[in-house]
Structures are given as C-alpha cells and as structure tokens.
Amino acid sequence: MLNIKFIRENEKMVRAAILNKNEKVDLDNVLNLDQEKRKLQFEYDSNKAVQNKLSKQIPTLKKEKKDVSEIMNNMKELSLKNKNILSELNIVSKKFNYAMLTIPNIPSTDVPIGRDESDNEFKYEWGKKPVFDFVPKDHLELAKINSLLDQQRATKMSSSGFMGYYDKGAMLERALINYMLDFHIQKHGYTEISFPILVNRKAMIGTGQLPKLENDMYRIEQDDLFLVPTAEVSTTNFYAEEILASKDIPVKFVSYSPCFRREAGSYGKETKGLQRLHQFNKVEMVRFVKKEDSYIALDEMKNDAEEILQSLGLHYRVMNLATGDLSFASAKTYDLEVWAPGTNRYLEVSSISNFEDFQARRALIRYRNENDKLEFVHTLNGSGLATPRLVISLLESYQNESGSIDFPENLKPYLK
RNA sequence: GGAGAGUUGCCGGAGUGGUUGAACGGGACGGUCUCGAAAACCGUUGUGGAUUUACGUCUACCCAGGGUUCGAAUCCCUGACUCUCCGCCA
Secondary structure, X not given: OOOHHHHHHOHHHXXXXXXXXXXXXXXXXXXXXXXXXXXXXXXXXXXXXXXXXXXXXXXXXXXXXXXXXXXXXXXXXXXXXXXXXXXXXXXXXXXXXXXHOOOOOOOOOOOOOOOOHHHXXXXXXXXXXXXXXXXXXXXXXXXXXXXXXXXXXXXXXXXXXXXXXXXXXXXXXXXXXXXXXXXXXXXXXXXXXXXXXXXXXXXXXXXXXOOOOHHHOEEEHHHOEEEOOOXXXXXXXXXXXXXXXXXXXXXXXXXXXXXXXOOOOOOOOOOOOOOOOOEEEEEEEEEEEOHHHHHHHHHHHHHHHHHHHHHOOOOEEEEEOOHHHOOOOOOEEEEEEEEEOOOOEXXXXXXXXXXXXXXXXXXXXXXXXXXOOEEEOEEEEEEEEEHHHHHHHHHHHOEOOOOOEOOOHHHHHHHO
C-alpha cells in the first residue's frame, strides 16, 4: 500500500507506475474518495466536539438540580445528525480502503520501463553452458530412464498440473530442500521458521496477493483460508501488526514450504514436465530491514540465492525485471534464470524482490528508529530456490550419454 | 464437538454509565543527589486521523463489528482469539 499523502503529492509518478506496470486502477476514484472521506471526517469531528462539550455539562447541571430537558432534546438532534454522518463516513472509508489496496507499488528508479519479460534487462551471467558430445536429453526423458518422476499417477489422484516424484527423484527433491536450508542457515545466517501454509485473507492482503490475484489462489471456501502461493506469505506476516525494536532488526528468515498456484489461464505456456506446476516446493528467504538498508539487503539476498546455483555448478543469468514484468507489490526484482541444456532454455528459479514499505504498510509492520519514532520496515524476499526447475537443470546439466546422472559433489552427502 | 472463564496502555493490574486516554504498581527514559553507582526524590512515557507556518486544538481507539443512550472501557447482540474441563483424534 502506498501512503495516501504521497499519492496526493506525487500523482504523476503514481499514474506512471500504474501504466508501466500494466495495471488498471481508477486513480481519480481513489483521489475523490480520499477527498470525500476527509470532508466527512472533518464534519464528524467538529460536530462531535460540540456534542462532547455539551455532554460534559450535563452531570454538573444535574448536580445543581437544574432542568436539563431542553439541552437533552438538542443533544438528541445533534446525536442523530452525527450518527448519519458517521455511517456515511464508514461507507466511504470502506470504499477508500479497498481502492487503496488496488494501487501497485512504484518501481524503483533503476527498473527498466517495458511492457513484459522481453524488456527485462540482462545484468550478467555466471558459468558457461555445458558442452556435450551427444544431443542432451530433456529432463522428462532423463526422468523416465531413471524412474524419477510419475506425472500420470499424480494426475490420476489429483489433476493435471501436478507432479509425483519417485524413488531417487523424491530423494533428490528432499535432498535439495535440506541442502538449501542448511546452506542459508549455516553460511548466510538465516533463522529457519516453519508456519502454516493455510492462511487467512488478512495475511494474503498483507503481502499483496489479494485482492488482485484471488483467482490464481487455491481457497478453502468453508473456512475462507488460502493455500499459500509461496512461504513469503506466512514468513512476512510473522511480524504483522507488530512493532520491532531497532536492535531487533535486521531479521533474516528462511522457510521451506510447498507452494500452490492455480495459474489460471496459463495452460499451454511452457508447462511441460516440471516447468510449471500447481504445487511445488520452495525454500524462501525473507528479510525485515530498516528503510535505508533495503537495497543493500536486496543485493545480499541475490548473492545468497546465486551461491546455491554456484555451489551446484549450474550456469545462470541474472535479469533486472522490467516494469511490465514486475509483480504488483515489488519495487525492484532480480530474476535468476538457470540454464537447462536439454530443454534448451533459461528457467526462472528465483525472484528476489524489494517491496520497500509497501507490504509493511499493508501488514502494519513497524519499528522504532534511533529517535524512537515509528517507521515502517522494508521487507524483501527471494526464492532460495524453487525445486522443480532446479531439478530440471540438475538432471539436464549432469547427464551422461546413457542417460545416467552424475550429481555435483556438494549434493552427494544429502543423497544417501 | 460439549461446558465454563477470560481478552484494558511496554508489563502486571484497577475500573459496571458522566470531566477516564484510563487509578495503582513495575519497567523504560530525563533530572536532582554522588568521585561514580545504587537508593531516594521529581518529572516524562501510546497510536491513527483532521486542522495549523508553528505552539497547539479537535477527534477516534480499553479484542473486532454492530446496537442502546444526551453520554459506553463500563449495558445488549454477533464474531475472533486465549485458557480450563470433557469428548474425538495423528
């Protein structure tokens, strides 16, 4: 959520952000509601002031045994009038609050302006594409040869878009999760947490998935709970409605969770095999930092994620997302795209984002600064990493001509 | 799922209709005292909104949302959560 005062004073910038992010928001409506709300608030406050003042006189007058019937009658009228104003104010406030939730965050100044992912800016790459003296197979062929995946049975018991891992495949995935968690905990100083993957509406609004993406989320109607699309939701909401002491931040959390995405309308879009699933596993990093530190933290987190890929010897490139590809809540996002030689594509395995105070305003996460003043924290998160595409890249990068796989040394202790 | 108890400020805890943003105690912060510290004493100590150049003023908030009333932390209704006991259960 943006600060309404900021919106009033920087209307142009907000309009540009909405346009560049391909969002459809009626900003005029927001500004009108804001004005109307303030007008009603003023009316209510000044009427209430009169009412309170008169009301305080009543007990004294009564003690002096004076007749209060006339003043009471006047008060009745005043009170009724103000109640009407209040109910109007409540209606306008609700509309205003909702409208505020539909305004996206403003992209940082060094985010390239562009329509979609084709405008993402290439920053740099690490390693080289592996060279094979045979035609590399894609991960589905390799999985078949080694009996690692079973999509048919997953679909049988669930529905399309779900994947099953079998034998060494299941072990590999579990190994990766543990490997990455240990890596971030031991080498990068994160604290592991594990919180519900079924969360309420408020939490989903807090991190910005709602109201925009309701159709892309799995929802338990009976309880109005949502399956998280990422551990970001439960991890960032850890501190919702709390005030942190200056000494308690920065906070660095890492959390593993399954992630659920309906991906409504994305069928046929590079969905083969492990590329795009309704359910997948992911290790997620989240940071809470002071506002002046968030861009340094963003770079650190990008490195944290990169080191996983480096330690596994996988070639990848780093992209600075263009405004049109940036998520609703993000101010700046780096994507790490790992190379998959058999699929012959770069695959996104990590998004690392700085939300500045956008999520903190929604979820009400604040801290006391050195001067004891309350400030909104800056929140960040980054995948570290998502397993399915990492599995694709590992299988395809480390394949032999026979179809067997030689996993990197670092992973071997986890594969026993 | 059944029965009961509760939810007040940083914490403990009072407050059952009127000047209560909230007694009292603790903590924290500032000051006096001291070579320094402790003790003692004095003072300060919430958040949002509106308005103001500013000092300030007004308003809202005692789990949330409604209601009664001239007036609600206090009465009524609905909901959430916590605790205790019983049932069920990995």
